[in-house]
Amino acid sequence: MLKRFVVLKSERAALLKDGDFERILSAGRHYFFDPMNRLSVQTWKLDAPMLDIKLVDYLLEHDPQTVAEHFVCMELNEDEAGLRYENKILVEVLAPGSRRVFWKGLVEQRLEKVDLQQGYEVAPQLAAHFLQPSLRAHAVSGLAGLLIVQVPAYHVGVLRVDGQVQRLMSPGVGAFWRFNREVLVELVDMRLQNMEVSGQEILSSDKVGLRLNLAATWRYTDVLLAHEKLAKPVEHLYRELQFGLRAAVGTRSLDELLENKQIIDEAVSAHVARKLDGFGIEVNSIGVKDIVLPGEMKIILAKVVEAGKLAEANVIRRREETAATRSLLNTAKVMEGNPVALRLKELETLERVAERVDRISVFGGLDQVLSGLVNIKGA
Known part of the structure; x- marks a missing residue:
């Protein structure tokens, strides 16, 4: 019996005999004589990671030439982080100990390793790729392994690594590797x-x-x-x-x-x-x-203040009354020996009376009016 298997250009396939791997099939039509119906294929998309790692491990052990021809293998040790690029565009940050396998052919895969023992700071030109990930055409995954900090104006950042204060950060943006260490930045306002x-x-x-x-x-x-x-x-x-x-x-x-x-x-x-x-x-x-x-103390203090103000008011009233009496006595002494002053006082009194009267009828002349209103005789 003749069997035909078709592999698309965006796919790769593995030929299986009784469920066991035989070889890799590239894109195209493949014909096999299979009278016992023992052959089958398993296909994978070229733009997706190769998830059958056990098959890759088997090929590495028994057919490394096939692995080199069809796969891009990415492996990191415990002291390395990785930056994975697709067609020269950063798409993923790989954690230490990560392992990725990709098919060759459709997408150019490249791994850039970072030695974490060399420091915890990310180079400024690299940190710029991690800013505003939502505005990039291709999102970058794995950013949880990075601490990206923006220090506002008039602030500084206290950088701590594994609980130890390292330095102050000036206003701006900084990025740090969080793998294998604890990195924290505390923002401090330098203003009043x-x-x-x-x-x-x-x-x-x-x-x-x-x-x-x-x-x-x-x-x-x-x-x-x-x-x-x-x-x-x-x-x-x-x-x-x-x-x-x-x-x-x-x-x-x-x-x-x-x-x-x-x-x-x-x-x-x-x-x-x-x-x-x-x-x-x-x-x-x-x-x-x-x-x-307290409430009761407010009442007591209010009474004390009220009593004090009343006492002050009484003192002021008595002082004014004394001053008024003294003024009257001085006026009386002046009038006692000065008839002209007395006459002026009489005229002033008449003026005040006239202000409160609408109509006045005078009989006997002005002298008679004055004599009738005010009559002060000497001793």
Whole structure:
């Protein structure tokens, strides 16, 4: 019985006899005499990886010439990463220990090996191929093995490899191999920053419970020094602000705190400056935003303030009354010995009376009116 097998130009096939490999069939029509129906073929696409690795291993052992003719084998050891190119275009990042087998003929396959022992940084010209993968015509797979970091303006990046701080990264883009090591980059803002310490409930020295809110501005002066001496610099600064605030409030009475809130700012600033000296952190300003009193204490203080204001008002009223009485007495003394002044006062009184009267009828002349209104006789 004559059998015909057709292999497309985009395919390769293996001729099998009783299910066992016989040879590779290239593209075309193939005729075989098979009276016992023992022959069959298995086909593979040329643009896909060869998944039957066991067959390739068999050929490597028994027919290496066939492997060299039909396959491109890519193998990496434990200290190598790989960059796989198809038709000179990067398409995949291979992890250490990877193995790939591809058919020759349709797509040009090339492997570029990277020695991971030589360093953890990716060359800048190579890192540019990993940026914006969604905008590339051919996506790059295997990017999980890379750490790609973009440091914004006014920031620096603290590079850690296997838990050790290596260096600072300037603004820009960097890429690092993550294979066989742990690589982390922490972004640090070098600008002046705000920190809020809110809702701190503290007892004053006279056992009055207060709730305070504190605000501070700070910045890094030496990022490497701060991360070398402190595991978490921001959390350390927050705790020192808390401790300073408690020390400032707990050693002073309520009257002292309400009389001068600036004393808290000065005390906390001195505490923080002393505790953070030599840690690469600078605190520019500290201020208490508000002091919240308990409800019953608010009522008591309101009564105290009200009583004080009432007392001040009474003092002012008495002072003004005394001044007015003294002024009247001085006026009376002047009029007593000065008839002209007395006459002027009479005219002033008449003017005031006339302002409140719509119509006036005068009988006996102006002198009679004045004598009838004001009659002051000497002794």
